[in-house]
Amino acid sequence: MAQRRLESDQDFTEALERQVRLRVFKDDHVIDTGCVIVRFDDRTIVTQSGVSDIAYHSRAECEFFEMKKR
Template identity: 65%
Template sequence: MSINRRLTTDADFQEAMERQLRMRVFKHDHIVDSGGVILRFDDHTVVIQTSVSELAYHDRRDCEFFELKRRS
């Protein structure tokens, strides 16, 4: 079981990017991305890498971002 923490501020995204935390992304109440790490972000877009050659660009206004933590 995992614990999800929602990312809302630039500081949240910066921490997740620096610590290379695994992410889960929802759009319209559906999971659209899971298990990737944030490569970069700005006011409009978050770029997540899930594998060596797979990048996803997510709109910050349309999506919800959650940090995945494993429950101990």
């Protein structure tokens, strides 16, 4: 089952608006899962997976994938 990779500003905008759950990889390791995008710019994707669980991910160093709904 293929997961959709988010790459463009349009991809990130759509994921932000739809509150899509993401899986984030860095150096081929999962570093975040089940999070949603709260904001982004050309360098950083800010995700939230809990009330106070905010993470800042480098757009250049990480890969972002939409998680499939179960």
